[in-house]
Each structure stands twice: as structure tokens, then as C-alpha cells.
Amino acid sequence: MLAKRIIPCLDVKDGKVVKGVKFRNHELIGDIVPLAKRYAEEGADELVFYDITASADDRVVDKSWVSSVAEVIDIPFCVAGGIKTEEDAARILEFGADKVSINSPALADPSLINRLAAKFGVQCIVIGIDSYFDEDTQEYKVYQFTGDETRTQVTKWTTFEWIKEVQKRGAGEIVLNVMNQDGVRGGYDTVQLSKARKICKVPLIASGGAGEMSHFNSVFTVADVDGALAASVFHKQVINIGELKEYLRDQDVEIRQ
């Protein structure tokens, strides 16, 4: 049986790891490579590096750090942010990343998903979705350019329609980031994730809201996601990955030793 994955996410800005609250006010966490190595040694199942400046800034970002990570890390990792073309994706994969994750550029040109899947195979194409629950309209909507709050905008897509669309086009995995919960550590949105799970046939990764160990247990058991992504609880050492995995095994969640 496939193990549920624990996935620390490292937000990268100008070659350093940062973390914001609700996508804002980024504070410096540290250097990329030592932090990535520490997480791998603690038992992380996978790492996600999210270059938060890339999509919003519309500039060429130096990605040579990807190669430095690949040299020392012996678990899979995914790179997100600023990948707009097949050439961008090819470069990241050549540097040694296992997967690329596409968010805003896929919204701007959904056919990018088809082209990337055809060229590299669906297994390395992850689609990141930033979803916001609007309490007034009771709708789940997809947002774009969330790396820069001055440019963040709602799209025409509801979250569930977009989840269906990206699967049709060749997404091999979906990371659903619930913006309402991001960085506030109040727990994953298991209601939204359960709804997403019903229509998501590819691996689904929960993102946004992890604050304590029980949140991981409920997102795996209630929403049946394949992986749970978190940042601040790991960066700030609120939760130790080894202890988290031991706790989840005690709760009978399938977890890699």
C-alpha cells in the first residue's frame, strides 16, 4: 500500500527560504540546501520548493540552486514557480528535480499542461491550485498570481471545475492550497479537500493550515489525501517530522518508516 506522504514546503525568494502569513509579509527562514537536507534526514517523504517571486515578477529567475539540492537530497522533490514553457520545465528537470509544478501559467494558457504532459510524461507534471472559499457567495474560487498580493486576482474558474479540467489535460498530481488557511495553523480544510478528493483521480496533496499533529491525521483519514504539505510548523520546529510520523503510525496511518 502506498504510504501517505509528509511534504515540507520551502518557499524560496532570491535564493533563500522564506515564509509568509496568508501569502504576505515574508520572513527569512534560512539557506535552501541545509534546510532541505535536514528535512530529508528527519524523514520527509518529498520536498516542494516554491519560488514565490517567479510567476508574479515575470522575470528570468536563477534556478541553479535546484542542482545544489539534487546533489545532496536522496528523496524526490518538486519545483514550483515561474515555469511557463517546455524549455523552463526541461531546465528544472535537467538540474535534477523530479517534478515541476505549474500554477498561474497553466491558468493563463491551459494548453501548457497538455504540452508538458506530452513531452515529459504526466508523472512529473504537478498542478498547484490556490483556492479561496468566498463566504458571501459560498463558492470555492481559483486565484492567480498569489505570490504578489498587489497582483493576486480571482480567475473565472471554480476550484472543482479547474480540478476536473487539469486532469483532462494531463496533470499527474494536484496540490490544493487553501488560501483561507495558509499560514494560520488552524487545520487543513477537510471539507473542501473531501469534495476535491471525490473528483480527483490523480494523487491529491493538501496544503494550507497545518498547526498540530492531529491536523495531519484528520486530513489523511477524513479527506483521504495522498500527501500533506506544510511549511511553518516544520520551519519553526513546532512539529518534528520524525515524531509526526511516529504519531501517525500509532494512529494506523500508512507511513514510511
Added chain:
Amino acid sequence: MDQASCDDKINTKVVIIDTGCANLSSVRFAIERLGYTVTVSREPAVLRNASKLFLPGVGTAQEAMKNLADRELIELVKSLTQPVLGICLGMQLLAEFSAEGNVSTLGLISGSIEPMPSEGVRLPHMGWNRIKPQQEHPLFKDIPSGSYFYFVHSYALAVGADTIATCTHGAPFTAAVNRGNFYGVQFHPERSSKAGAQLIKNFLEM
């Protein structure tokens, strides 16, 4: 590390067959982390002279076979007598046929590559899963049964005559194969933490 072991590493000519696919560097780094020097090459002389070879692969079987054909590597790979380890798609290419693009593959191990059954499971089969290796096989030396390895694939080889390790995702399938000097693993040892490093080490020390 003692001197003998250092000499062994220096004398082992490790070559990654340059198939033109994008993920060569993660395999290269994994071998280098074990202290070996690696050459990435498509030159016939370099391949023939290697002591251990890796056949990596991502993408589709059809594209990979086309790359091998374009580089005139098909007959060369078939004629190799040194240990060759195919990884992921590289393992699938060792089989007789792949339903991914309906293409004839190298025919170095028995069986054909078929889509994994999707009933009750999600595809791609992506993540960490446990394997059951054959007892006493040198490729799995010091790797306990039930160890987790990292998989990413939607096509697989059914359990057959050359299977040396199995895994289950919906149905059982081949996690590793061996016939003669040809070895293959469906998972990614270069991304499978300590167990993966041990497997690469075992292959290099064979």
C-alpha cells in the same frame, strides 16, 4: 574507508548511458554520493569499456526507443555483457514490448509492459511503497523485505519469470527484474533514501 575499497571505486568504470532524457543528473548525483566517479556517455567505446552501466529513463517508451535508435544504441545495449541496471522506464525498455505507444523494446527480459489496472487505486502510482524482494538476491543485500521505495509510473511489468522483487498497487507487479547481466528496477533508487542508496551500492559492488 580502507584502501582496498577506495581502489575498487577508482577501478569501477561507471557509465550512465546517455539516452537523451532529462533526469540523468539525479542518477549521477546518487552514484557520486557513494564515492564513485561517473561518466555520462553514448560513445560505443566508452559503453563497451564500462564495468557497470545504468540505463535511466523518463518520458514515454516510444520516445525513449526512438532516442536509442537515433543514437544507434539498440544493438550496442543488447550486446553488453557487463551488469546493466535499468531504472524506471529504463527497466521497462529491457522488456519485449511496451503498450505505451505499442513499441517493440529491447527484449532482454521476458514479458511486456502494460497499463496498470486503475480499479480502486489512483494513477500514476506515485509515492513510497513496500517491496518484497526474493530472498538472498545480491541486488537486495542488506535491504529488508517490506522496505519502502519511491515509485512514479502508470505502466508496469506483470510478475513473471525474471521478477526478483514485487510490489502491489491494486494488483501485484514487478518491482525488480534480473536476467543474466541485465537488471532493472521500476522504482527510483536514486530517490529512495537509504534503501535506494544501498541498492545502488549493491549493484556497484557486484
